[in-house]
Amino acid sequence: MKAVTWHGKRDVRVEQVPDPTITEPTDAIVRVTSSGICGSDLHLYEVLGPFMDAGDILGHEPMGIVEEVGSGVEHIAPGDRVVVPFNISCGHCYMCGHGLQSQCETTQVTEEGKGAALFGYTRLYGSVPGGQAEYVRVPQAHYGPIKV
DSSP: OEEEEEEETTEEEEEEOOOOOOOSTTOEEEEEEEEOOOHHHHHHHHTSGGGOOTTOBOOSOEEEEEEEEOTTOOSOOTTOEEEOOSEEOOSSSHHHHTTOGGGOTTTOOGGGTOOSEEBTOTGGGTOBOOSSBSEEEETTTTTSOEEO
Protein backbone atom coordinates (compact mmCIF):
# COMPACT_ATOMS: atom_id res chain seq x y z
CA MET A 1 0.00 0.00 0.00
CA LYS A 2 1.01 3.65 -0.26
CA ALA A 3 1.53 5.68 2.92
CA VAL A 4 2.88 9.07 4.00
CA THR A 5 6.13 8.38 5.86
CA TRP A 6 8.46 10.53 7.97
CA HIS A 7 12.17 10.66 7.09
CA GLY A 8 13.49 13.70 8.91
CA LYS A 9 12.77 17.32 9.68
CA ARG A 10 10.45 18.59 6.93
CA ASP A 11 11.01 15.39 4.95
CA VAL A 12 7.88 13.31 4.36
CA ARG A 13 7.34 10.96 1.43
CA VAL A 14 4.67 8.81 -0.14
CA GLU A 15 6.12 5.31 -0.18
CA GLN A 16 5.10 1.72 -0.76
CA VAL A 17 4.91 -0.10 2.61
CA PRO A 18 3.52 -3.49 3.71
CA ASP A 19 -0.24 -3.77 4.22
CA PRO A 20 -1.27 -3.96 7.89
CA THR A 21 -2.62 -7.23 9.28
CA ILE A 22 -4.73 -8.30 12.23
CA THR A 23 -2.33 -9.15 15.06
CA GLU A 24 -4.71 -9.16 18.06
CA PRO A 25 -8.34 -10.33 18.41
CA THR A 26 -9.32 -6.71 19.17
CA ASP A 27 -7.83 -5.30 15.93
CA ALA A 28 -9.57 -4.08 12.80
CA ILE A 29 -8.23 -3.14 9.38
CA VAL A 30 -9.75 0.02 7.89
CA ARG A 31 -9.43 1.12 4.26
CA VAL A 32 -8.80 4.84 4.66
CA THR A 33 -11.02 7.09 2.55
CA SER A 34 -9.85 10.38 4.07
CA SER A 35 -7.44 11.62 6.70
CA GLY A 36 -7.19 15.11 8.14
CA ILE A 37 -4.05 17.10 8.80
CA CYS A 38 -3.97 19.27 11.91
CA GLY A 39 -1.57 21.31 14.01
CA SER A 40 -0.46 18.21 15.92
CA ASP A 41 0.98 16.85 12.67
CA LEU A 42 3.11 19.97 12.34
CA HIS A 43 4.88 19.18 15.63
CA LEU A 44 6.31 16.09 13.94
CA TYR A 45 7.99 18.21 11.27
CA GLU A 46 9.84 20.41 13.75
CA VAL A 47 9.78 19.65 17.48
CA LEU A 48 9.18 15.91 17.91
CA GLY A 49 11.55 14.65 15.22
CA PRO A 50 13.97 13.13 17.76
CA PHE A 51 11.20 10.71 18.77
CA MET A 52 10.42 9.60 15.19
CA ASP A 53 12.03 6.83 13.17
CA ALA A 54 12.58 6.97 9.42
CA GLY A 55 9.63 5.28 7.73
CA ASP A 56 7.08 5.97 10.49
CA ILE A 57 3.59 6.30 8.97
CA LEU A 58 1.96 9.62 9.85
CA GLY A 59 -1.65 10.61 10.44
CA HIS A 60 -4.11 10.45 13.30
CA GLU A 61 -7.44 11.62 11.89
CA PRO A 62 -8.53 8.81 9.55
CA MET A 63 -11.93 7.61 8.51
CA GLY A 64 -12.83 4.83 6.16
CA ILE A 65 -14.46 1.47 5.54
CA VAL A 66 -13.86 -1.55 7.78
CA GLU A 67 -12.23 -4.32 5.74
CA GLU A 68 -11.58 -6.94 8.43
CA VAL A 69 -12.08 -7.38 12.18
CA GLY A 70 -10.52 -9.63 14.79
CA SER A 71 -12.55 -12.22 16.69
CA GLY A 72 -12.95 -9.87 19.69
CA VAL A 73 -14.60 -7.05 17.72
CA GLU A 74 -18.41 -7.09 17.67
CA HIS A 75 -19.71 -3.51 17.30
CA ILE A 76 -18.28 -2.95 13.81
CA ALA A 77 -18.13 -5.24 10.80
CA PRO A 78 -16.64 -5.29 7.30
CA GLY A 79 -18.39 -2.68 5.18
CA ASP A 80 -19.10 -0.27 8.06
CA ARG A 81 -17.96 3.34 7.63
CA VAL A 82 -16.02 4.51 10.71
CA VAL A 83 -14.14 7.44 12.17
CA VAL A 84 -11.00 6.44 14.09
CA PRO A 85 -10.15 8.55 17.19
CA PHE A 86 -6.62 9.98 17.66
CA ASN A 87 -6.03 8.13 20.93
CA ILE A 88 -6.16 4.35 21.31
CA SER A 89 -8.21 3.34 24.34
CA CYS A 90 -9.43 0.04 25.79
CA GLY A 91 -12.74 1.23 27.25
CA HIS A 92 -12.48 -0.86 30.43
CA CYS A 93 -9.56 0.40 32.56
CA TYR A 94 -10.03 2.84 35.46
CA MET A 95 -9.20 5.91 33.37
CA CYS A 96 -11.46 4.94 30.46
CA GLY A 97 -14.24 4.15 32.94
CA HIS A 98 -13.99 7.72 34.21
CA GLY A 99 -14.12 9.32 30.75
CA LEU A 100 -10.36 9.88 30.56
CA GLN A 101 -9.66 7.79 27.45
CA SER A 102 -6.64 9.93 26.60
CA GLN A 103 -5.00 8.47 29.72
CA CYS A 104 -5.93 4.82 29.03
CA GLU A 105 -3.90 2.59 31.34
CA THR A 106 -3.93 -0.31 28.88
CA THR A 107 -2.32 1.52 25.97
CA GLN A 108 -0.25 4.23 27.66
CA VAL A 109 3.49 4.21 27.19
CA THR A 110 4.47 4.15 30.86
CA GLU A 111 8.23 4.22 30.26
CA GLU A 112 7.77 7.63 28.61
CA GLY A 113 5.36 8.94 31.25
CA LYS A 114 2.75 9.79 28.62
CA GLY A 115 -0.94 9.12 28.10
CA ALA A 116 -2.71 6.68 25.81
CA ALA A 117 -1.10 5.44 22.60
CA LEU A 118 -1.76 7.65 19.57
CA PHE A 119 -1.90 6.89 15.87
CA GLY A 120 1.09 8.11 13.87
CA TYR A 121 2.65 9.97 16.76
CA THR A 122 6.19 9.05 17.80
CA ARG A 123 7.82 6.62 20.20
CA LEU A 124 6.49 8.73 23.06
CA TYR A 125 3.02 7.44 22.24
CA GLY A 126 3.61 3.86 21.15
CA SER A 127 4.92 4.15 17.55
CA VAL A 128 1.53 3.02 16.20
CA PRO A 129 1.41 3.43 12.39
CA GLY A 130 -0.88 6.28 11.40
CA GLY A 131 -3.78 6.75 9.03
CA GLN A 132 -2.28 8.74 6.16
CA ALA A 133 -2.16 5.50 4.24
CA GLU A 134 -4.40 3.30 2.15
CA TYR A 135 -5.07 1.04 5.15
CA VAL A 136 -4.62 1.31 8.90
CA ARG A 137 -4.57 -1.35 11.60
CA VAL A 138 -6.79 -0.17 14.46
CA PRO A 139 -5.81 -1.67 17.84
CA GLN A 140 -8.55 -1.82 20.51
CA ALA A 141 -11.15 -1.75 17.71
CA HIS A 142 -13.64 -3.41 20.06
CA TYR A 143 -13.95 0.08 21.57
CA GLY A 144 -12.39 2.86 19.51
CA PRO A 145 -13.84 3.25 16.00
CA ILE A 146 -17.15 5.11 15.73
CA LYS A 147 -19.69 4.06 13.08
CA VAL A 148 -20.96 6.92 10.93
